[in-house]
Amino acid sequence: MAVVHNPSHCLFAVPKKGRLYEQVTDMLKGAGVEYHREPRLDIAICKDLNMTMVFLPASDISKYVGEGNVDIGVTGIDIVEENVSEVERVMDLGFGKCRLCVQAPVASNITDVKSLAGKRIVTSFPTLTKKFFDPLDEELGVTTNIRFVSGSVEAACGLGLADAVVDLVETGTTMKAAGLEIVATVLQTEAVLITNPQSTHKNIVNLLKHRIEGFITSKKFVMVSYNCSKEVLEAVIKITPGKRSPTITQLTDGGHAVSSLVKKGEVVRVMDELHAAGAQDILVFELTNSRM
Structure with missing residues (x-):
């Protein structure tokens, strides 16, 4: 079945194969970018965005973005620098390092x-x-x-x-x-999200940036929730200061419920320290997405 690109759509270039392709498609799925790619086709229409996905060799993506053939893309910083592409680096993605x-x-x-x-x-x-x-x-x-x-x-x-x-x-x-x-x-x-500075789809570029940031945060952090008495509140929030600050709710018994983001690699140590400091009912919740 032929897939027809709508000229008014934002064009998003994705590596067409390899390890980077797998990492990018996992990221887009987690960020809520839905599309169906037919076998052997290098184009797909997004379901909920005015955006068309095009699948290209990673080594060519910065050229297409820089020349304005596509609006946004994912490739490596090395490719951007090698091609001397005039693109805007929207955000580093933390994989493909x-x-x-x-x-x-x-x-x-x-x-x-x-x-x-x-x-x-x-x-x-x-x-x-x-x-x-x-x-x-x-x-x-x-x-x-x-x-x-x-x-x-x-x-x-x-x-x-x-x-x-x-x-x-x-x-x-x-x-x-x-x-x-x-x-x-x-x-x-590492992998980087890039856009053409002259793109007319800045609204979609910014939406994608926020969605991807939310997904990346969800992969790095978990939510730790616990109860504590008023006497140990100051001590335990020093252990879980959160990404910005913890959420604290007063309980009917005079104690407090605290929720805070904690880096995944530190969560076991943090739970031990909270328990030693007097926190109770300590729970850890996985995140699937977020907006900060």
């Missing part, structure tokens, strides 16, 4: 990245690589030979095609398997 690094063979025992200036570098990020090596080249009076390849960058040194590579490192497993090690970090990157 990795580093763009200069990597050299372990056997080369290179400890100073300056020793690679003037050498052969293979990368999928020639713009960022040149920007990194240009100051070193100028300082040392050399010219680094930067060669672009679209994939299998880590194999270049083993094949004798390069003295070092510049590539993304997430866990380091692929890098270590290729006998490489990090010499220097070029850029810290």
Whole structure:
């Protein structure tokens, strides 16, 4: 069945495959952005928003957003910087985190990245690589030979095609398997929500921002609720100050009910401290979404 884009709709570009695609679609589902994508189609209409989803290679999304072909998109900071895209960064999304690094063979025992200036570098990020090596080249009076390849960058040194590579490192497993090690970090990157500064759909962009912020908060925090006497109130609210402040309600017996957001990674420790301080009926509630 053909899907027809309404020209008045906001266009939202999403990575079409891979790990980033999975993370973005999970985020959009949690943020209440509903759509149905037909198999093998790279376009889908949203159910409750005047918005059309388009599924594109992550490496192209910042170009389309920067040129105004689409209004909003998700890609990596590394892609935005590599493409020198004139986009507005709406918000960092907290996933897809990795580093763009200069990597050299372990056997080369290179400890100073300056020793690679003037050498052969293979990368999928020639713009960022040149920007990194240009100051070193100028300082040392050399010219680094930067060669672009679209994939299998880590194999270049083993094949004798390069003295070092510049590539993304997430866990380091692929890098270590290729006998490489990090010499220097070029850029810290993660997924980012971007928009075209001239977009006429600022209302939808702002709505999406609030929805996504609410979902991200719900993934980071839980709600802790407990009762306490008037005597220990001051002590327990110091343990749970909340994201802004706790919600405190007076009970008929003279005590208080307290609710507060707590980071997920800290909740067990916080519960122990509350119990020791005299709090009772301590409960933890998972969040599915929020608005702050």
